[in-house]
Amino acid sequence: MAKPPPDPALQDCDPPPSGRLSRERMLACALEIIDREGIEKLSMRRLARALDRDPMSLYRYAPNKAALLDGVAETVLNELTVDPADPDWVGQLRAVARSYRRIALDHPNVVPLLVTRPLATPLALRPRGTLRPLEAVLALLTRAGFSGTDALHVYRALFGLLHGHVLDELQELVDNPDETDDLLRLGLHRLPIGEFPLLRGLASVLASYDGAAELERGLDILLTGLTATLTPRP
Template identity: 50%
Template sequence: MAKERASAQNKDDRAGAGPARRAGDRGRYGRLSRERVLASALELVDREGLSALSMRRLGAELGVEAMALYRYAASKDALLDGLVEALYLELEERLATADRTGTPKWRNELHRIARATYEVCLAHPQVVPLLSTRMLAVPLARRPLAVLRQHERVLALLRDAGFGEVRATAIFRAFTGWVLGYASVELQAMVDNPEEPDPAFRLGLHRMPSQELPRLREAAATLAERGGPEGLTVGLEALLDRFAGA
């Protein structure tokens, strides 16, 4: 990963060495690069949410005019795709460590991928909705390479474990749906009034009709607590047991 980023930086440096480079490409932190632009966009969204992200605002963060950013992200949609790319690059970095456990490799590796994905999602909760919405908008072949490499990682792992194409694809879909769905549920908004010490009023249960929603009101306090990585593991084990035993 470090070599890839260094190579990308060198390309940016060579591309900007000639007189055609715009003065606006040099911000308060020096020469821009795609990595720096995406890192700043991620920091901004982590801090203030997706609604704060715009070319003008990101340019101000970097100390350049907004037009200077279009070299690195051609549109707002491209910038959003870049945020997805940044999360998957972080996932790759987390997965770069060697596997030293003795459990069956394919299952252990899927658990490792799931746990790392969960950790990345919790580290960047404001970006998590894009992991679903951008996949709905962007065709497979146009997704960032980091996303495609992760798809390839899981599918190759399953095929190497002896699953045929159809079964491997089914497991891939179930695995992806469980992990991203679990992370999304963990991060869903639950608290109605953070300043309220009483749990029922904190969750806003008084706003929910008791006769129409008795079970939901009863379960709300438990739903508000995160299941954590343990819940992720239990659900994934059940899912993999189903496919392994079929």
């Protein structure tokens, strides 16, 4: 009888050093499973198998799957650094935006935990690790002279742009990748000419989508508008 294929959840999750399990190791393994297979494949039982542990032992570090997912989000956001003491607030926000995009591209399956999951959780009940970027950006901007209210507006505008951008970039699909004609590659030839002439005319631009360049253009528009309409106090 042929052996069943190995469980993907058991791959690449090394056993904890010295046989000891920690919250950090558990979350790192959960992130590996999500990166490889998606959020829907993660469960406490599957994670326990990957760590060669009894499922009940994991509840010491996460009481349920929701808490586990929150921990994964915190783990990923730990990679996002904000320097609130940077005197160049515009340059720092650009650096934060580029870093956020890199994190999203490195962990595309985690993006729903970063973008949509927080919307279902009241602000004060969100994991503290997910609030630290907000606090750091507010500190950066208030030190630059913005009022607290204006600093919050800037944060919301920036992360609204970032969330929309990463969702767009990760879902950018080509209908017929083997086609050399841009109209055919994108499938825009199926649209009625009379109804969507402008969209069809942008086929070459749409086909040459560059996520990094698109983000920079969006930041140019956003930050130029912010500096023109919001004046930091001296």
